[in-house]
Amino acid sequence: MKKSYLADLILLGVTFTWGATFVLVKEAIDTMPPFTFLAVRFLLGGLVLALFMAAFFRHTFKGMSKEIWLAGTWLGFWLFAGYAFQTFGLMFTTASKAGFITGLSVVLVPFLSLWLLKHPLKKKALLGVAIATVGLGLLSLNRDLSINVGDLLVFCCALSYGMHITLVGRYTVRFHAMPFALIQILATGVFNAIGAFLFEDYTTAWSPQVLLDAWVLSALLICSVIATAFAFVAQNQFQKFTSPTRTALIFATEPVFAAATGFLVAGDRLTAAQVFGCLLILGGMLFAELGGGQDSEPHAEAAT
Known part of the structure; x- marks a missing residue:
């Protein structure tokens, strides 16, 4: 199997974990405030990954130079910004509109890749993006198509996620996946902790009634280990073998997995x-995958 197709399958598995945990997260943040939940999730995920690296890949700590710290923190900021803009946007718009606008990152990534990475715009990938965007609209939008401040905030969320995907494509070929993912995860956790301190009653995180709540505890454990530590290492390891545009298309299936999980659970x-x-959405992804030709596939050697 070509590395590009294997990478796409791994990234699809990552997207499945994010979509499948949506129900857990939705229930958990009804008890623990969003920034507080995300701070604990990412910091706990960083701790799990750091312990795993210390036990089995201790040599990778030697590669944690000033350059990787700066790049990882920069990507962590964009990841945090996506969550932050979405959280505040949801205060002023509907969840259905927020879901669609967030998914518009699939449209932004090809143009961000052209701007930042000089990747050419591939016709089949763009058509796949267009098909997936129509699908996102049908899945997420209701009859209320007016635009308000919440919609603009969530669009900033889509731009932030698009920047994160694109920048992973720039930096992932330079650094080992584990320390690079670790720094991003820790940075995202710290930024969310600052958000919790400024906007929420973060002390609820230490309340036994909250921390030991079944939904909160299961969401934190599953999201920290699988949907954070494992998922971001996988993204940083395998995105180097595909393109940011195809990665964005794959990530566009997250609401599909979320909807399927919501139906089943x-x-x-x-x-x-x-x-x-x-x-x-699935058709747009498959069209870009099977429509012929790899979308500006990178050929850099993986960092070791």
Whole structure:
């Protein structure tokens, strides 16, 4: 199997973990404030990854130079910004509109890649993006199509996620995946901790009634280990073998997995239009994957 196809499958698995944990996170943040939850999630995930590296890949700590710290913190900032803009945007807009606008990062990434990475715009990838965008609209939008300040904030979220995906494509070929992911995770945790200190009652994180709540505890453990430590190492390791545009298309399937999990676990129901939207998202991804030709595939050697 070509490295690019294997990388895409691994990234699809990463997206599945993010989508599948959506129900857990949604229930958890009803008890623990969002920034506080994210701070604990990412800092705990960083601790798990650091202990794993210390036990099995101790030599990778030697590669933690000033350059990797600066790059990892910069990417951690964009990841945090995505969560922050989405959190505040949800205060002023609907969840359905926020889901669609967040998914627009799939549209932004090809142009950010052209600007920052000089990757050419591939016609088949752009058509796949367009198909997936229509699918996101059918899956996420309701009849209220007016624009408000919340929508603008969530668009900044989409831009932040797009920047993170694009910059991973720039830096991931330079650094070993584990320390690079570790720095991003820790930086995201610290930025969220600052947000919790400024905007939330972060002391709730230490309340036994909150911390030992079944939803909160299970969400923190699963998200910290699988959806953070494992997932971001996998992204940093395998995105070097594909392109940011294809990565964005793969990540666009997150709401599909979230919807499927909601249907199976929480009893959510999808309309016919939403089911068709899911199929269009998957179709757009498959069109870009199988439509012929790798979308500006990198050929750099992996860092060791």
